[in-house]
Amino acid sequence: MNQRIESELRESAGSATVDTAAVDRRRICTGPHPIDAETIAEFVRTVREFPRRDPATGRAVAPVSFAATVRTGAVGALLADFVPDGTAERILHVDQVLDLRRPLVDGDLVVCRAAIESFRHFADYHVLAIRTALVDDNGAAILSGTTSLLTRIGGDGHRCAPDDDRDRPVGVSGSDTDEFASADGAMPAIGDRIAPWSVWVPRTDLLGYARLACATGLAPSTIELAYATTYLGRRFGPDALVRRIRTQTSRHTHHLTLPAPDGAHLRMGGRVTGLDLGRRRATVALTAHAGHRALFSHASVDVQLPPRR
Structure with a gap:
């Protein structure tokens, strides 16, 4: 951490809610974390992904969202030193950008490096x-990301409104309401709307995801991203590869409550907003809802499309 960040932390020490000892815990490195086929398979079942194997080695390939099983715990450990009382109600806004170099695969041994890159203190925030x-x-980066958070350090924080899932579709019980149609590799056009996807996710799967991803009350949940990337795979084909994810959420307006009091009816939609024909990449603006609650204030994903058949 540079001198500016350290100075800002110490200047905010006038508030009893600020832990200035966090200056000495500004970065962590967790692991090594072994990636195994059994955990990948459980994660794939939980988020309705397609099982994939590396054609050259036969090893199980994890969904891009599987990185949360390593990354979320490290982010939560850093936040524990900077968010007073360790309560999620104090996190007001989260921006995330994730860049994927390659998927995790069975047999990988990875470490997670996390650090506070910048810090600002404004009154009660x-x-x-x-x-x-x-x-x-081998020292090669698999995924990198930046998470920016606005947290409240004064007052009593806020309470999230409960999710309203009373519009659970009749006849949907742990299965998809849309059948996957294999993509033929054709390029979409800018402005194309992607067929929506609706799925009922029971409480057992929500809790299962929280366990697999180490999503405690403080660590920002990525379950919304997991189902969003599953949705894109169903529409562009299982060989499509997410390269970049950008999201903005307000924790008290958009997030899916964990631990979950009940299951959730998720509805995903999307529209193509950008194309790179040479590299066969598409940018998709996503929408996601749980009951009447929008899960993102903004979400866009860059997808590497599979070769045309």
Whole structure:
């Protein structure tokens, strides 16, 4: 951490809710974390992904969202030193950008490096940026990300309104309401709307995801991203690869409550907003709802499309 960040932390020490000892805990490295086929398979079932295997080695390939099983715990450990009382109600806004170099695969051994990149203190608020990276045992980066948070340090925080899932569709019980139609590799056009996807996710799956991803009350949940990337795979084909994810959420307006009091009816939609024909990449603006609650204030994903058949 540079001198500016350290100075800002110490200047805010006038508030009893600020832990200035966090200056000495500004970065962590967790792991090594072994990636195994059994955990990948459980995660794939939980988020309705397609099982995938590396054609050259036969090893199980994890969905891009599987990185949360390593990354979320590291982010939560850093936040525990900077968010007073360790309560999620104090996190007001979260921006995330994730860049994927390659998927995790069975047999990988990875470490997660996380650090406070910047810090600002404004009256009763902290603004933090946390940079993370997953690195394999050869020292190569698999995924990098930045999480920016607005947190409240004064007052009593806020309470999230409960999710309203009373519009659960009749006849949907743990199965998809849309059948997957294999993509033929044709390029979409800018402005194309992607067929929506609706699915009932029982409470057992929501809790299962929280366990697999180490999503405690404080660590920002990524379950919305997991189902969003599953949705894109169903529409562009299982060989499509997410390259970049950008999201903005207000924790007290958009997030899916964990631990979950009940299941959730998720509805996903999307529209193509950008194309790179040479590299066969598409940018998709996503929408996601649980009951009547929007899960993102903004979400866009860059997708590497599979070769045309």
